[in-house]
Amino acid sequence: MRISEFPDAHGHFGQYGGIFVAETLIAALDELRQEYDVARKDPAFMSEFRHELKHYVGRPSPIYHAKRWSEHLGGAQIYLKREDLNHTGAHKINNTIGQALLARRMGKKRVIAETGAGQHGVASATVAARYGMECVVYMGADDVVRQSPNVYRMKLLGATVVPVSSGSKTLKDALNEAMRDWVTNVASTFYILGTAAGPHPYPMLVRDFQSVIGEECLTQMPEMLGRQPDAIIACVGGGSNAIGIFHPYLHEKNVRLIGVEAGGDGVSTGRHAAPLSAGTPGVLHGFRSYLMQDDNGQIAETHSVSAGLDYPGVGPEHAWLKDTGRAEYVAINDDEAMAAFHDLCRFEGIIPALESSHAIAHAVKIAPTMSKDQVLLVNLSGRGDKDINTVAKIAGITL
């Protein structure tokens, strides 16, 4: 099997992935897998998906050469894949359109979603409005506070936002609650999972819908530059924007793939959200992958300035790409991400999402060590309008 052909029929990427859910959900996952198998080969479905991406999302998203910033760093040329310019301001909409079209095909009138930073929640509320579906979004109570603009945005779009106060009150708890809703309302409800994680077939179908990012880059880079980049950098929480840009490049062996996790206060402090950098394999939320956990197998609480990366697990394909060595994974601390956030604002007039700022920060680290004719392609997965309250608070400013 070629590396790009995974997962296998049971959703395994090597030892990772799989289907680890309660029996009640098995039939629903089977139904979804069968429907997706048919839909992906249905020209009408795929053409509607592409039509929506073009006319509703505004794809293809451009690639932008950040010249002034590259010059400032004094090394490799940095190119940005502008997912921040998508409708709703992040890559998340690529996936929610795909899943909403599947939901409609399956006759489901109610969709649910979990959200961390609120980007996936907004993208889900958006497509629910677009296709006339009821939408309930589960969001950690802490995230509801730190991402309040997105909460209001979801409400404007007609969604119900349910704050989740159990556990650590962040993304993982929102996911638990969404799963509980799904298990209770499985017949009427489609679960729009926001990242390339969860039980099979979600890691595969989210990856497939997000692969439009990397597929565009494969043609855009040669058009702009005459060649592919030397490395691609993307932030990794659950890992959907990263797998979306990495996957079409798996066979481009000369292109380094670098995933950037949230280092929080620093990986050595234990206060971070970097399971690939400092975790061990385990089972959570329906799949096996690297997790942050204690010696008893309890899931550890995570820490990151970025709500969208504040997750103790990571999509199973990333775990596998790490073990096979095809991709490498590093961690960027909160303060490094914040510095990169401000850099991009000042040098390029682009306000990046705090999530994407982690990828940008890694470019800041390695670009100066590279020559001026080398090229880094950074996935700018989202825009930072949602983060201005967080950034202002860190700076001690009340808006």
Add this chain to the structure above:
Amino acid sequence: MSRIQSTFAQLKADNKAALIPFITAGDPDPQLTVAIMHGLAAAGADIIELGVPFSDPMADGPTIQRASERALKHGVGLRDVLTMVAEFRQTNTATPVVLMGYANPIECMGYRDFATAAAQAGVDGVLTVDIPPEESVAEIFSAAGVDTIFLLSPTTPDVRINLVASKASGFVYYVSLKGVTGSANLDLAEVASHIPVIRSRCGLPVGVGFGIRDAVTAAKIAQFADAVVIGSRIVEEIENSPRDSVVANLTQFVTEVRIAMNAVVR
């Protein structure tokens, strides 16, 4: 014959259904768990389901989530749970104990190490909510002499019952409603209609659980099921009782259920 097998054989001879209460190990605190287990057995529990606390109990409703949180505040982990079972076994060698929980604590300990340690502690069966038969390592457990209990649900298609049957031992557990533990709206006739098919396909006793909140309902289920599992209602009793009345209140409730179930004509 395993402890679970001989328990069901005896119940069959007596024409009774098994009563299986669920508690979370370490709830309300680790010092009380073994006393609660002895109290449950004395009040007429045939098998005890002991929940292994987990930080992310996805398939549980708020009641059992809170029980898990109370136990985790005391740092109760899988190894502590095995120690509790071993302590229980010092004076009770008859009542089967089934651990119920999630994959990751076992995954973290290692399936083989866990199977050996569980058998040594006197654990009779393991029900891992988020490990369906496709991902199960039931053969590792059975080699150690530990039964693997599986869930079947109203959404399980007939063909899957055969798959579960190929991996299951001890008994199978029919989830009597869609949803998380502790939910409402139990349709008894609907539940009853599924049991004979499952029993004949699996060749194992069939327990019914989820949504059973009182003696009357338990007695109705006992008419057609081989075992009645009561979880959230028991955990509520623990949650609402002062620490020094927990065992007495549980004993009273379980005795009530036992009497109602014994009166059933099967």
